[in-house]
Amino acid sequence: MTDSHRPPPYGSLALIAIVVGAGAAAFAYTAGWFSPNRLTPNKLVSAFAPPSGPALGHRRNHAKGICFTGSFEANGAGAEISKASIFNKGQYSVIGRFNLGTPNPDAADATVRVRGIGVQLTASDGQVWRSAMIDPPFFPVSNPQAFYALLKASGSKDPNAMKTFIAENPEFARFGEWAKSAPWTGSYAEEPYNSLNSFVMTNKDGAQHVVRWGLVPKATVVPMTQEDFAKLGPNVLEDEIVKRVAAGPQSWTLMVTIANSGDPTADPSKDWPADRRKIDVGTLTVDKIEAEADGPCREINFDPTVLPTGISTSDDPFPAARSAAYMKSYDLRTAEAKYYPRTPAATGDKQ
Amino acid sequence: MTTASQRFNPLQRALHWLMAICILAMFFIGVGMVSTITPKFLPLISTHRSLGIIILALALIRLVVRLRYGAPALPADLPEPMKLAAELSHYALYALMIAMPIIGWAMMSAADYPIVVFGGVRLPPILPQSDSLHALLWSAHYYLAFAFFAVVLLHIAAALFHALVRRDGVFEAMAPIAVHQKTIAGE
Ligand code: HEM
Ligand code: HEM
Ligand code: HEM
Numbered sequence: 001m002t003d004s005h006r007p008p009p010y011g012s013l014a015l016i017a018i019v020v021g022a023g024a025a026a027f028a029y030t031a032g033w034f035s036p037n038r039l040t041p042n043k044l045v046s047a048f049a050p051p052s053g054p055a056l057g058h059r060r061n062h063a064k065g066i067c068f069t070g071s072f073e074a075n076g077a078g079a080e081i082s083k084a085s086i087f088n089k090g091q092y093s094v095i096g097r098f099n100l101g102t103p104n105p106d107a108a109d110a111t112v113r114v115r116g117i118g119v120q121l122t123a124s125d126g127q128v129w130r131s132a133m134i135d136p137p138f139f140p141v142s143n144p145q146a147f148y149a150l151l152k153a154s155g156s157k158d159p160n161a162m163k164t165f166i167a168e169n170p171e172f173a174r175f176g177e178w179a180k181s182a183p184w185t186g187s188y189a190e191e192p193y194n195s196l197n198s199f200v201m202t203n204k205d206g207a208q209h210v211v212r213w214g215l216v217p218k219a220t221v222v223p224m225t226q227e228d229f230a231k232l233g234p235n236v237l238e239d240e241i242v243k244r245v246a247a248g249p250q251s252w253t254l255m256v257t258i259a260n261s262g263d264p265t266a267d268p269s270k271d272w273p274a275d276r277r278k279i280d281v282g283t284l285t286v287d288k289i290e291a292e293a294d295g296p297c298r299e300i301n302f303d304p305t306v307l308p309t310g311i312s313t314s315d316d317p318f319p320a321a322r323s324a325a326y327m328k329s330y331d332l333r334t335a336e337a338k339y340y341p342r343t344p345a346a347t348g349d350k351q
Numbered sequence: 352m353t354t355a356s357q358r359f360n361p362l363q364r365a366l367h368w369l370m371a372i373c374i375l376a377m378f379f380i381g382v383g384m385v386s387t388i389t390p391k392f393l394p395l396i397s398t399h400r401s402l403g404i405i406i407l408a409l410a411l412i413r414l415v416v417r418l419r420y421g422a423p424a425l426p427a428d429l430p431e432p433m434k435l436a437a438e439l440s441h442y443a444l445y446a447l448m449i450a451m452p453i454i455g456w457a458m459m460s461a462a463d464y465p466i467v468v469f470g471g472v473r474l475p476p477i478l479p480q481s482d483s484l485h486a487l488l489w490s491a492h493y494y495l496a497f498a499f500f501a502v503v504l505l506h507i508a509a510a511l512f513h514a515l516v517r518r519d520g521v522f523e524a525m526a527p528i529a530v531h532q533k534t535i536a537g538e
Contacts, residue, residue, distance in 0.1 A: 012516050015515065299481075301464070313390075319389040330462060
């Protein structure tokens with residue numbers, strides 16, 4: 001060493017320790033290790049699980065479901081507002097999943113108020129559009145933090161938790177009203193499914209519109225009470241859709257609703273007035289049902305931010321939060337696949 | 352003063368520092384994005400994909416440049432264990448610079464996510480959809496990211512040790528601009 005006669009380099013060593021220590025600390029800070037109050041995807045996803053723990057291998061929410069395949073027949077009208085190739089007149093393949101808004105894959109159908117659908121439309125150029133929609137006309141809460149608060153309150157042992165939550169999130173009352181009074185139906189095929197979140201569509205001239213979309217059932221809707229529906233059995237929705245689609249394909253109209261300026265685009269708990277312009281962009285047809293365990297929808301994450309060129313996210317904070325949460329849920333369930341065997345015969349997939 | 356053979360050539364130095372910035376950014380973007388549900392999540396993850404692919408391209412170019420032009424010899428008086436540590440850590444850094452982006456790409460392929468980079472370019476999947484592969488690659492991307500960060504911290508500590516304590520010309524070999532050679536100046 002050339003510096004053997006110099007004093008020990010304590011200052012330099014301390015500087016090195018500071019640089020490395022500061023680097024590690026900045027990293028840990030960014031990762032949230034010093035911020036126990038940060039709402040992370042992990043926390044949000046964990047909040048769905050009942051006290052007994054999540055159903056391993058299954059989606060952390062909307063856990064009960066069944067796969068389908070079918071097609072989307074675009075009529076060409078969507079091209080007016082979006083350059084997405086899926087709107088060019090033509091027929092495109094679809095993979096999807098009917099589901100119930102519950103973290104319990106074995107929940108009895110009549111105990112679950114919210115029904116949903118996940119769809120993936122694949123255009124001929126390979127671009128995919130994924131959307132996960134539900135049947136209420138508006139969302140229970142205004143923002144993702146409030147959704148977390150709702151999950152916490154509804155899972156809380158404190159008898160006042162829900163009251164406090166509603167006082168702080170008054171928009172929830174309307175959803176409660178809907179949940180109580182809206183009729184039930186006996187079939188996934190009779191449900192409308194709404195994006196609730198808003199997105200931006202850009203057409204080939206660069207014009208942008210904020211939109212929401214939804215699937216409107218072509219099937220005749222037979223309303224019923226929750227009691228009557230409960231009598232049909234705990235798994236009637238899956239049994240019914242299997243038989244119904246075997247007897248004939250089921251269809252929905254894909255409707256895009258365009259916001260007027262000033263409409264609440266960042267808050268899915270506020271539906272837009274009924275007179276907003278709606279464009280019928282095509283028909284979704286379901287022609288085959290498959291069990292989830294080894295079906296084509298199992299390993300798809302119906303992340304609402306998977307969008308083709310021509311559709312993008314808006315100022316609605318939900319799609320980003322959902323994307324982060326769905327990715328976490330997907331990571332967990334794919335790592336737990338052994339708890340949800342592909343062949344029910346092997347051990348039986350329901351615990 | 353340094354002579355050309357004592358330093359990495361300008362292309363190597365430019366690649367080293369450009370990539371150092373990109374890779375350090377990737378660590379922070381990576382752990383930042385997976386711990387937030389705010390709207391920042393989307394630009395962070397799309398930057399993570401694009402920057403990751405840029406790093407892959409630069410790393411492959413850098414590997415070719417390194418094989419073609421070599422590296423200046425380490426100081427003759429550097430103890431053998433330190434030489435070995437330097438060499439092994441450089442192998443590890445090259446391996447990680449190339450492996451991490453490929454694992455990220457493969458992990459997203461196995462999950463059947465579209466892999467969109469640079470705001471609209473769709474990369475083809477490099478693996479079929481598979482939950483077991485996804486889980487494996489997710490673990491690899493996660494644990495290797497932390498290992499990579501640890502190796503980089505050690506590497507920075509070593510570089511500063513050469514610069515401030517040993518003053519043996521190793522830091523100057525990679526310094527972005529010519530610095531006065533301290534090997535002789537230090538007597
Ligand atoms: C911050 C709010 C939300 C959170 C944290 C959340 C969370 C989740 C999670 C963790 C899953 C399982 C994902 C998977 O493993 O693939 C899921 C599925 C689903 N969510 Fe959400 N969600 C939210 C908002 C919404 C909204 C606004 C809608 C509808 C408008 C919705 C509709 C659905 C549907 C239909 C599914 C099932 C998709 C499928 O079949 O895979 N969610 N949600
Ligand atoms: C030098 C290259 C890269 C580095 C250093 C890096 C680093 C990281 C880090 C630190 C995380 C967070 C891990 C955690 O805390 O959970 C992460 C996550 C992730 N990275 Fe990378 N990454 C690289 C390249 C890529 C590339 C090229 C892609 C995709 C094309 C990618 C896709 C992802 C994804 C999707 C996640 C989230 C995984 C999940 O939680 O599901 N990465 N990466
Ligand atoms: C993400 C960050 C970094 C990575 C991935 C990285 C990677 C590398 C690699 C692979 C080499 C070997 C070069 C070769 O043999 O081709 C190297 C050399 C070097 N790096 Fe870094 N580096 C990083 C950051 C830094 C920083 C921040 C410093 C300074 C504080 C630094 C200082 C040096 C020095 C002085 C050398 C020359 C070592 C020698 O002569 O063998 N590096 N780096």
